[in-house]
Amino acid sequence: MIFVTVGSMMAFDRLILCMDKWALAHADCEVLAQIGGGTYRPSHMxxxxxxxxxxxxxxxxxxxxxxxxxxxxxxxxxxEMHKPIVMLPRLAANREHTTDHQLHTIKWLRDRPGVFAAMSDDELDSAIDRALKSASAAGANFADFAPEPFLMRVRHFLVN
Structure with a gap:
Protein backbone atom coordinates (compact mmCIF):
# COMPACT_ATOMS: atom_id res chain seq x y z
CA MET A 1 0.00 0.00 0.00
CA ILE A 2 1.12 3.55 -0.70
CA PHE A 3 0.12 6.16 1.86
CA VAL A 4 -0.15 9.75 0.61
CA THR A 5 -0.24 12.66 3.05
CA VAL A 6 -0.48 16.41 2.57
CA GLY A 7 0.15 17.07 6.25
CA SER A 8 -2.25 18.68 8.69
CA MET A 9 -1.77 22.36 7.90
CA MET A 10 -2.59 23.07 4.24
CA ALA A 11 -4.22 21.51 1.20
CA PHE A 12 -2.00 20.24 -1.61
CA ASP A 13 -4.31 19.49 -4.53
CA ARG A 14 -1.45 19.19 -7.04
CA LEU A 15 -0.01 16.21 -5.15
CA ILE A 16 -3.43 14.59 -4.74
CA LEU A 17 -4.26 15.05 -8.44
CA CYS A 18 -0.90 13.57 -9.48
CA MET A 19 -1.38 10.61 -7.15
CA ASP A 20 -4.95 10.04 -8.36
CA LYS A 21 -3.59 9.80 -11.93
CA TRP A 22 -0.86 7.47 -10.67
CA ALA A 23 -3.44 5.29 -8.91
CA LEU A 24 -5.48 5.06 -12.12
CA ALA A 25 -2.41 3.89 -14.05
CA HIS A 26 -1.44 1.44 -11.27
CA ALA A 27 -4.81 -0.06 -10.35
CA ASP A 28 -3.05 -3.13 -8.89
CA CYS A 29 -1.54 -0.97 -6.11
CA GLU A 30 -3.65 0.11 -3.15
CA VAL A 31 -3.36 3.83 -2.35
CA LEU A 32 -4.72 5.64 0.70
CA ALA A 33 -4.54 9.44 0.76
CA GLN A 34 -4.97 11.90 3.62
CA ILE A 35 -6.08 14.91 1.56
CA GLY A 36 -6.73 17.64 4.14
CA GLY A 37 -8.97 20.53 3.14
CA GLY A 38 -8.25 20.52 -0.58
CA THR A 39 -10.88 21.04 -3.25
CA TYR A 40 -9.82 18.12 -5.47
CA ARG A 41 -11.53 14.87 -4.48
CA PRO A 42 -9.74 11.80 -5.88
CA SER A 43 -11.69 9.03 -7.61
CA HIS A 44 -9.01 6.35 -8.12
CA MET A 45 -7.71 5.95 -4.58
CA GLU A 80 11.32 6.59 12.33
CA MET A 81 9.31 3.71 10.87
CA HIS A 82 11.97 2.97 8.24
CA LYS A 83 9.59 3.65 5.37
CA PRO A 84 10.81 5.05 2.05
CA ILE A 85 9.33 8.49 1.43
CA VAL A 86 8.73 10.28 -1.85
CA MET A 87 8.62 14.03 -1.33
CA LEU A 88 7.15 16.64 -3.69
CA PRO A 89 7.69 20.22 -2.45
CA ARG A 90 4.88 22.76 -2.31
CA LEU A 91 5.65 25.85 -4.40
CA ALA A 92 4.96 29.45 -3.47
CA ALA A 93 4.48 30.30 -7.17
CA ASN A 94 1.49 27.91 -7.20
CA ARG A 95 0.15 29.45 -3.99
CA GLU A 96 0.67 26.12 -2.21
CA HIS A 97 2.66 27.84 0.52
CA THR A 98 3.79 31.32 1.43
CA THR A 99 7.51 30.59 0.86
CA ASP A 100 9.64 28.07 -1.01
CA HIS A 101 11.17 26.63 2.16
CA GLN A 102 10.07 23.13 1.06
CA LEU A 103 12.42 23.39 -1.91
CA HIS A 104 15.27 23.99 0.54
CA THR A 105 14.05 21.14 2.75
CA ILE A 106 13.99 18.62 -0.10
CA LYS A 107 17.42 19.71 -1.33
CA TRP A 108 18.73 19.12 2.18
CA LEU A 109 17.00 15.71 2.57
CA ARG A 110 17.23 14.19 -0.91
CA ASP A 111 20.55 12.40 -0.39
CA ARG A 112 19.46 10.75 2.85
CA PRO A 113 18.68 7.04 2.87
CA GLY A 114 15.02 6.32 2.15
CA VAL A 115 14.24 9.77 0.68
CA PHE A 116 13.18 10.00 -2.97
CA ALA A 117 12.86 13.56 -4.24
CA ALA A 118 10.41 14.57 -6.94
CA MET A 119 11.28 18.15 -7.75
CA SER A 120 8.36 18.38 -10.19
CA ASP A 121 5.14 16.55 -11.06
CA ASP A 122 6.96 14.90 -13.97
CA GLU A 123 9.47 13.29 -11.60
CA LEU A 124 6.85 11.80 -9.27
CA ASP A 125 6.35 8.49 -11.16
CA SER A 126 10.05 7.66 -11.29
CA ALA A 127 10.54 8.63 -7.64
CA ILE A 128 7.70 6.27 -6.65
CA ASP A 129 9.21 3.48 -8.77
CA ARG A 130 12.60 3.93 -7.07
CA ALA A 131 10.97 4.01 -3.63
CA LEU A 132 8.95 0.84 -4.31
CA LYS A 133 12.12 -0.96 -5.45
CA SER A 134 13.86 0.23 -2.31
CA ALA A 135 10.98 -0.98 -0.13
CA SER A 136 11.12 -4.46 -1.64
CA ALA A 137 14.92 -4.73 -1.38
CA ALA A 138 16.07 -6.90 1.47
CA GLY A 139 17.82 -4.94 4.18
CA ALA A 140 16.88 -1.47 2.99
CA ASN A 141 19.27 1.04 4.53
CA PHE A 142 17.68 3.54 6.89
CA ALA A 143 19.68 5.56 9.34
CA ASP A 144 18.47 6.09 12.88
CA PHE A 145 18.77 9.82 13.22
CA ALA A 146 17.30 11.14 16.45
CA PRO A 147 16.60 9.87 19.96
CA GLU A 148 13.02 8.87 20.77
CA PRO A 149 12.46 11.69 23.35
CA PHE A 150 13.25 14.28 20.67
CA LEU A 151 10.88 12.59 18.21
CA MET A 152 8.13 12.53 20.85
CA ARG A 153 8.54 16.29 21.39
CA VAL A 154 8.39 16.97 17.65
CA ARG A 155 5.28 14.78 17.32
CA HIS A 156 3.63 16.57 20.24
CA PHE A 157 4.43 19.96 18.68
CA LEU A 158 3.08 18.92 15.27
CA VAL A 159 -0.14 17.42 16.63
CA ASN A 160 -0.98 20.15 19.13
Missing part, protein backbone atom coordinates in the same frame (compact mmCIF):
# COMPACT_ATOMS: atom_id res chain seq x y z
CA UNK A 46 -9.18 5.74 -1.11
CA UNK A 47 -9.05 9.04 0.73
CA UNK A 48 -9.88 10.74 3.97
CA UNK A 49 -9.66 14.40 4.95
CA UNK A 50 -7.76 13.80 8.19
CA UNK A 51 -6.53 10.93 10.31
CA UNK A 52 -6.13 10.82 14.06
CA UNK A 53 -2.50 10.55 15.18
CA UNK A 54 -2.92 6.83 15.90
CA UNK A 55 -4.57 6.14 12.52
CA UNK A 56 -1.85 8.18 10.80
CA UNK A 57 0.84 6.08 12.50
CA UNK A 58 -1.04 2.92 11.50
CA UNK A 59 -1.24 4.05 7.85
CA UNK A 60 2.50 4.75 7.76
CA UNK A 61 3.26 1.43 9.45
CA UNK A 62 1.12 -0.46 6.90
CA UNK A 63 2.54 1.39 3.88
CA UNK A 64 5.31 0.12 1.65
CA UNK A 65 6.00 3.75 0.64
CA UNK A 66 4.89 7.16 1.92
CA UNK A 67 4.30 9.98 -0.59
CA UNK A 68 4.17 13.47 0.93
CA UNK A 69 4.84 17.17 0.66
CA UNK A 70 8.39 18.13 1.65
CA UNK A 71 7.51 18.65 5.30
CA UNK A 72 9.76 17.70 8.18
CA UNK A 73 6.96 16.01 10.13
CA UNK A 74 6.29 13.55 7.30
CA UNK A 75 10.00 12.88 6.95
CA UNK A 76 10.43 12.22 10.68
CA UNK A 77 7.54 9.76 10.83
CA UNK A 78 8.63 7.87 7.71
CA UNK A 79 12.26 7.71 8.83
Missing amino acids: RCTRMLSPSKFQEAVRDAAVVVAHAGMGSYFVAA
Whole structure:
Protein backbone atom coordinates (compact mmCIF):
# COMPACT_ATOMS: atom_id res chain seq x y z
CA MET A 1 0.00 0.00 0.00
CA ILE A 2 1.12 3.55 -0.70
CA PHE A 3 0.12 6.16 1.86
CA VAL A 4 -0.15 9.75 0.61
CA THR A 5 -0.24 12.66 3.05
CA VAL A 6 -0.48 16.41 2.57
CA GLY A 7 0.15 17.07 6.25
CA SER A 8 -2.25 18.68 8.69
CA MET A 9 -1.77 22.36 7.90
CA MET A 10 -2.59 23.07 4.24
CA ALA A 11 -4.22 21.51 1.20
CA PHE A 12 -2.00 20.24 -1.61
CA ASP A 13 -4.31 19.49 -4.53
CA ARG A 14 -1.45 19.19 -7.04
CA LEU A 15 -0.01 16.21 -5.15
CA ILE A 16 -3.43 14.59 -4.74
CA LEU A 17 -4.26 15.05 -8.44
CA CYS A 18 -0.90 13.57 -9.48
CA MET A 19 -1.38 10.61 -7.15
CA ASP A 20 -4.95 10.04 -8.36
CA LYS A 21 -3.59 9.80 -11.93
CA TRP A 22 -0.86 7.47 -10.67
CA ALA A 23 -3.44 5.29 -8.91
CA LEU A 24 -5.48 5.06 -12.12
CA ALA A 25 -2.41 3.89 -14.05
CA HIS A 26 -1.44 1.44 -11.27
CA ALA A 27 -4.81 -0.06 -10.35
CA ASP A 28 -3.05 -3.13 -8.89
CA CYS A 29 -1.54 -0.97 -6.11
CA GLU A 30 -3.65 0.11 -3.15
CA VAL A 31 -3.36 3.83 -2.35
CA LEU A 32 -4.72 5.64 0.70
CA ALA A 33 -4.54 9.44 0.76
CA GLN A 34 -4.97 11.90 3.62
CA ILE A 35 -6.08 14.91 1.56
CA GLY A 36 -6.73 17.64 4.14
CA GLY A 37 -8.97 20.53 3.14
CA GLY A 38 -8.25 20.52 -0.58
CA THR A 39 -10.88 21.04 -3.25
CA TYR A 40 -9.82 18.12 -5.47
CA ARG A 41 -11.53 14.87 -4.48
CA PRO A 42 -9.74 11.80 -5.88
CA SER A 43 -11.69 9.03 -7.61
CA HIS A 44 -9.01 6.35 -8.12
CA MET A 45 -7.71 5.95 -4.58
CA ARG A 46 -9.18 5.74 -1.11
CA CYS A 47 -9.05 9.04 0.73
CA THR A 48 -9.88 10.74 3.97
CA ARG A 49 -9.66 14.40 4.95
CA MET A 50 -7.76 13.80 8.19
CA LEU A 51 -6.53 10.93 10.31
CA SER A 52 -6.13 10.82 14.06
CA PRO A 53 -2.50 10.55 15.18
CA SER A 54 -2.92 6.83 15.90
CA LYS A 55 -4.57 6.14 12.52
CA PHE A 56 -1.85 8.18 10.80
CA GLN A 57 0.84 6.08 12.50
CA GLU A 58 -1.04 2.92 11.50
CA ALA A 59 -1.24 4.05 7.85
CA VAL A 60 2.50 4.75 7.76
CA ARG A 61 3.26 1.43 9.45
CA ASP A 62 1.12 -0.46 6.90
CA ALA A 63 2.54 1.39 3.88
CA ALA A 64 5.31 0.12 1.65
CA VAL A 65 6.00 3.75 0.64
CA VAL A 66 4.89 7.16 1.92
CA VAL A 67 4.30 9.98 -0.59
CA ALA A 68 4.17 13.47 0.93
CA HIS A 69 4.84 17.17 0.66
CA ALA A 70 8.39 18.13 1.65
CA GLY A 71 7.51 18.65 5.30
CA MET A 72 9.76 17.70 8.18
CA GLY A 73 6.96 16.01 10.13
CA SER A 74 6.29 13.55 7.30
CA TYR A 75 10.00 12.88 6.95
CA PHE A 76 10.43 12.22 10.68
CA VAL A 77 7.54 9.76 10.83
CA ALA A 78 8.63 7.87 7.71
CA ALA A 79 12.26 7.71 8.83
CA GLU A 80 11.32 6.59 12.33
CA MET A 81 9.31 3.71 10.87
CA HIS A 82 11.97 2.97 8.24
CA LYS A 83 9.59 3.65 5.37
CA PRO A 84 10.81 5.05 2.05
CA ILE A 85 9.33 8.49 1.43
CA VAL A 86 8.73 10.28 -1.85
CA MET A 87 8.62 14.03 -1.33
CA LEU A 88 7.15 16.64 -3.69
CA PRO A 89 7.69 20.22 -2.45
CA ARG A 90 4.88 22.76 -2.31
CA LEU A 91 5.65 25.85 -4.40
CA ALA A 92 4.96 29.45 -3.47
CA ALA A 93 4.48 30.30 -7.17
CA ASN A 94 1.49 27.91 -7.20
CA ARG A 95 0.15 29.45 -3.99
CA GLU A 96 0.67 26.12 -2.21
CA HIS A 97 2.66 27.84 0.52
CA THR A 98 3.79 31.32 1.43
CA THR A 99 7.51 30.59 0.86
CA ASP A 100 9.64 28.07 -1.01
CA HIS A 101 11.17 26.63 2.16
CA GLN A 102 10.07 23.13 1.06
CA LEU A 103 12.42 23.39 -1.91
CA HIS A 104 15.27 23.99 0.54
CA THR A 105 14.05 21.14 2.75
CA ILE A 106 13.99 18.62 -0.10
CA LYS A 107 17.42 19.71 -1.33
CA TRP A 108 18.73 19.12 2.18
CA LEU A 109 17.00 15.71 2.57
CA ARG A 110 17.23 14.19 -0.91
CA ASP A 111 20.55 12.40 -0.39
CA ARG A 112 19.46 10.75 2.85
CA PRO A 113 18.68 7.04 2.87
CA GLY A 114 15.02 6.32 2.15
CA VAL A 115 14.24 9.77 0.68
CA PHE A 116 13.18 10.00 -2.97
CA ALA A 117 12.86 13.56 -4.24
CA ALA A 118 10.41 14.57 -6.94
CA MET A 119 11.28 18.15 -7.75
CA SER A 120 8.36 18.38 -10.19
CA ASP A 121 5.14 16.55 -11.06
CA ASP A 122 6.96 14.90 -13.97
CA GLU A 123 9.47 13.29 -11.60
CA LEU A 124 6.85 11.80 -9.27
CA ASP A 125 6.35 8.49 -11.16
CA SER A 126 10.05 7.66 -11.29
CA ALA A 127 10.54 8.63 -7.64
CA ILE A 128 7.70 6.27 -6.65
CA ASP A 129 9.21 3.48 -8.77
CA ARG A 130 12.60 3.93 -7.07
CA ALA A 131 10.97 4.01 -3.63
CA LEU A 132 8.95 0.84 -4.31
CA LYS A 133 12.12 -0.96 -5.45
CA SER A 134 13.86 0.23 -2.31
CA ALA A 135 10.98 -0.98 -0.13
CA SER A 136 11.12 -4.46 -1.64
CA ALA A 137 14.92 -4.73 -1.38
CA ALA A 138 16.07 -6.90 1.47
CA GLY A 139 17.82 -4.94 4.18
CA ALA A 140 16.88 -1.47 2.99
CA ASN A 141 19.27 1.04 4.53
CA PHE A 142 17.68 3.54 6.89
CA ALA A 143 19.68 5.56 9.34
CA ASP A 144 18.47 6.09 12.88
CA PHE A 145 18.77 9.82 13.22
CA ALA A 146 17.30 11.14 16.45
CA PRO A 147 16.60 9.87 19.96
CA GLU A 148 13.02 8.87 20.77
CA PRO A 149 12.46 11.69 23.35
CA PHE A 150 13.25 14.28 20.67
CA LEU A 151 10.88 12.59 18.21
CA MET A 152 8.13 12.53 20.85
CA ARG A 153 8.54 16.29 21.39
CA VAL A 154 8.39 16.97 17.65
CA ARG A 155 5.28 14.78 17.32
CA HIS A 156 3.63 16.57 20.24
CA PHE A 157 4.43 19.96 18.68
CA LEU A 158 3.08 18.92 15.27
CA VAL A 159 -0.14 17.42 16.63
CA ASN A 160 -0.98 20.15 19.13
